[in-house]
Amino acid sequence: xxxxDTSSTGLQALLSPGTARSAVLPVVRQxxxxxxxxxxxxxxxxxxxxxxxxxxxxxxxxxxxxxxxxTTAAEGVGLRPEDVRTQAxxxxxxxxxxxxxDDIIDADELRRGRPAAWKVFGASLAILAGDALxxxxxxxxxxxxxxxxxxxxxxxxxxxxLVLSGQSREFTVRLGSGAxxxxxxxxxxxxxxxxxxxxxxxxxxxxxxxxxxxxALRGAGRHxxxxxxxxxxxxxxxxxxxxxxxxxxxxxxxRNPSFPVLAAxxxxxxxGERLRGLWHGDGTAAAHLQEMADLxxxxxxxxxxxxxxxxxxxxxxxxxxxxxLAPAASAELAVQFDRIVNRTT
Amino acid sequence: xxxxDTSSTGLQALLSPGTARSAVLPVVRQxxxxxxxxxxxxxxxxxxxxxxxxxxxxxxxxxxxxxxxxTTAAEGVGLRPEDVRTQAxxxxxxxxxxxxxDDIIDADELRRGRPAAWKVFGASLAILAGDALxxxxxxxxxxxxxxxxxxxxxxxxxxxxLVLSGQSREFTVRLGSGAxxxxxxxxxxxxxxxxxxxxxxxxxxxxxxxxxxxxALRGAGRHxxxxxxxxxxxxxxxxxxxxxxxxxxxxxxxRNPSFPVLAAxxxxxxxGERLRGLWHGDGTAAAHLQEMADLxxxxxxxxxxxxxxxxxxxxxxxxxxxxxLAPAASAELAVQFDRIVNRTT
Numbered sequence: 196x197x198x199x200d201t202s203s204t205g206l207q208a209l210l211s212p213g214t215a216r217s218a219v220l221p222v223v224r225q226x227x228x229x230x231x232x233x234x235x236x237x238x239x240x241x242x243x244x245x246x247x248x249x250x251x252x253x254x255x256x257x258x259x260x261x262x263x264x265x266t267t268a269a270e271g272v273g274l275r276p277e278d279v280r281t282q283a284x285x286x287x288x289x290x291x292x293x294x295x296x297d298d299i300i301d302a303d304e305l306r307r308g309r310p311a312a313w314k315v316f317g318a319s320l321a322i323l324a325g326d327a328l329x330x331x332x333x334x335x336x337x338x339x340x341x342x343x344x345x346x347x348x349x350x351x352x353x354x355x356x357l358v359l360s361g362q363s364r365e366f367t368v369r370l371g372s373g374a375x376x377x378x379x380x381x382x383x384x385x386x387x388x389x390x391x392x393x394x395x396x397x398x399x400x401x402x403x404x405x406x407x408x409x410x411a412l413r414g415a416g417r418h419x420x421x422x423x424x425x426x427x428x429x430x431x432x433x434x435x436x437x438x439x440x441x442x443x444x445x446x447x448x449x450r451n452p453s454f455p456v457l458a459a460x461x462x463x464x465x466x467g468e469r470l471r472g473l474w475h476g477d478g479t480a481a482a483h484l485q486e487m488a489d490l491x492x493x494x495x496x497x498x499x500x501x502x503x504x505x506x507x508x509x510x511x512x513x514x515x516x517x518x519x520l521a522p523a524a525s526a527e528l529a530v531q532f533d534r535i536v537n538r539t540t
Numbered sequence: 541x542x543x544x545d546t547s548s549t550g551l552q553a554l555l556s557p558g559t560a561r562s563a564v565l566p567v568v569r570q571x572x573x574x575x576x577x578x579x580x581x582x583x584x585x586x587x588x589x590x591x592x593x594x595x596x597x598x599x600x601x602x603x604x605x606x607x608x609x610x611t612t613a614a615e616g617v618g619l620r621p622e623d624v625r626t627q628a629x630x631x632x633x634x635x636x637x638x639x640x641x642d643d644i645i646d647a648d649e650l651r652r653g654r655p656a657a658w659k660v661f662g663a664s665l666a667i668l669a670g671d672a673l674x675x676x677x678x679x680x681x682x683x684x685x686x687x688x689x690x691x692x693x694x695x696x697x698x699x700x701x702l703v704l705s706g707q708s709r710e711f712t713v714r715l716g717s718g719a720x721x722x723x724x725x726x727x728x729x730x731x732x733x734x735x736x737x738x739x740x741x742x743x744x745x746x747x748x749x750x751x752x753x754x755x756a757l758r759g760a761g762r763h764x765x766x767x768x769x770x771x772x773x774x775x776x777x778x779x780x781x782x783x784x785x786x787x788x789x790x791x792x793x794x795r796n797p798s799f800p801v802l803a804a805x806x807x808x809x810x811x812g813e814r815l816r817g818l819w820h821g822d823g824t825a826a827a828h829l830q831e832m833a834d835l836x837x838x839x840x841x842x843x844x845x846x847x848x849x850x851x852x853x854x855x856x857x858x859x860x861x862x863x864x865l866a867p868a869a870s871a872e873l874a875v876q877f878d879r880i881v882n883r884t885t
Contacts (some may be wrong), residue, residue, distance in 0.1 A: 299663075299667060300667055301813050334697035334700075356676065360579065367577075
């Protein structure tokens with residue numbers, strides 16, 4: 196069991212925004228740049244290090260949400276940020292591997308305001324690039340010799356399995372006859388919560404913390420994922436595309452399982468009836484999407500979603516409080532949870 | 541260091557064909573069937589356990605070449621086949637993950653005489669299914685608690701990295717200005733040899749064998765891959781599609797790096813000149829392909845390929861002889877090497 200290190204140096208560094216970026220991004224960049232040249236070029240483009248021609252484009256995109264959680268959780272169990280730097284970088288790579296493939300799967304042409312990797316390099320090479328990120332991520336944790344190596348490797352492999360399972364469930368629901376809230380929760384626990392759980396438990400595994408701590412962190416990550424995803428679904432319908440970076444109402448257009456819609460579809464009312472008719476039809480014109488959005492709001496779907504998301508955030512914080520972390524790190528994680536859910540970062 | 545176990549029971553079982561299949565296939569089947577239902581269905585289809593509707597189709601397809609090598613190599617270092625059963629199953633899953641994605645990347649519509657997974661289930665779900673096989677494979681080795689767990693996990697992650705690197709190099713060469721034999725060798729060492737090396741070294745890693753044994757096994761796998769791939773390229777041009785299971789001359793049609801062609805392209809003769817003109821043109825009609833095949837043969841490309849392949853097989857056997865394996869297992873591996881290269885299984 197490691198001793199707690201709540202030295203102000205470590206935590207001050209953490210509490211300043213951008214610490215995870217400055218600690219983890221160089222590792223991400225160095226490892227990705229060492230891939231086979233074509234794969235390196237695609238991955239560096241996807242990660243925002245380079246532009247479509249391979250020229251330097253900036254410091255890299257993405258908020259490194261998962262790396263920041265892992266780095267702060269490390270402080271919480273008495274480790275230094277550098278003790279989980281490799282794992283934090285690997286988790287960001289794992290997350291990005293799923294994004295590269297996701298954009299192909301969903302035929303999404305934009306990612307972080309730029310053409311998606313498959314639009315620039317073709318789907319074939321983008322499939323290989325996503326595979327390469329996935330393989331590199333697992334190789335990094337498998338090869339890192341620190342304590343808890345086997346347990347952390349298992350946690351990463353399990354997280355990836357769950358994400359893929361959730362993506363497949365979501366895709367199947369989209370093709371099929373719809374989902375209920377229970378199916379939705381399961382999808383989100385797999386595709387969204389799994390990587391957040393991995394971020395939170397990895398430092399505890401390295402520090403050899405007992406099962407009750409791991410269970411609390413798993414619960415925190417699970418509810419955090421649900422709180423985030425449900426509010427994300429709300430933003431997909433009523434948010435500002437300039438803020439979300441995505442075309443509005445993509446979930447309704449694709450008949451993706453979306454919490455506000457599922458809540459409204461269950462309503463036993465004429466409004467719910469009308470919504471069910473439209474949802475199970477194939478209309479995707481802007482007027483159709485607008486009408487469905489209005490019906491969801493009228494049925495109380497938006498209100499329910501916002502309420503349930505808040506409930507999950509409360510539960511996440513409750514679990515966090517039981518994880519026996521150093522108080523300052525725990526407080527910083529609480530702030531991060533709130534920012535993740537309310538997208539204020 | 542484990543003691544050698546050359547008991548006749550173990551080796552007799554090995555020497556009878558189909559042992560790897562009967563030992564490893566149930567593990568493959570059980571693990572794949574436990575995936576999320578849609579992913580399980582696609583993977584079971586790809587592996588030949590089920591048909592397109594999900595009904596039972598047979599005992600599974602594929603020769604399990606890599607599992608057979610690993611199982612025999614295990615006997616060679618004094619382990620029992622069951623000591624590497626999980627790893628052998630995982631290696632077959634890793635190999636199959638690359639096949640599922642490969643068929644999408646190359647738009648190959650047939651795999652083992654049946655429609656490829658992406659033709660049946662769509663590219664989106666096939667991408668996820670390939671990802672799931674890759675993740676499952678690594679999860680199996682990472683979670684298996686036996687000796688050499690970390691080393692074997694590293695070997696698997698490295699093998700996957702190399703395969704993806706080789707596939708990307710091959711794809712890039714195909715799009716670009718051609719390759720020479722040195723580039724070809726590197727591609728094959730990565731995309732073909734890496735999994736064969738993994739098959740041969742995994743048991744030695746579990747048995748704690750010294751570096752000189754690992755180096756000999758790596759050399760054997762490297763040359764085995766080259767010997768196999770070069771003769772495979774010959775068969776692609778002059779083989780019987782009924783035997784190869786693929787449309788004839790796919791490599792020439794796609795301007796894939798192919799050893800006999802590369803050898804012939806280097807010929808400083810009018811025949812070589814004519815071939816270079818056709819190869820760098822875009823003709824894919826049957827008559828074009830036939831003329832190129834004839835020119836390759838006339839330039840001596842086929843003869844050179846067959847000679848070089850034999851040389852690599854000899855080198856593979858030479859390295860095998862230095863791996864200090866139990867003689868009976870070593871002899872059985874020699875037979876397997878020959879069968880792999882000459883496709884007589």
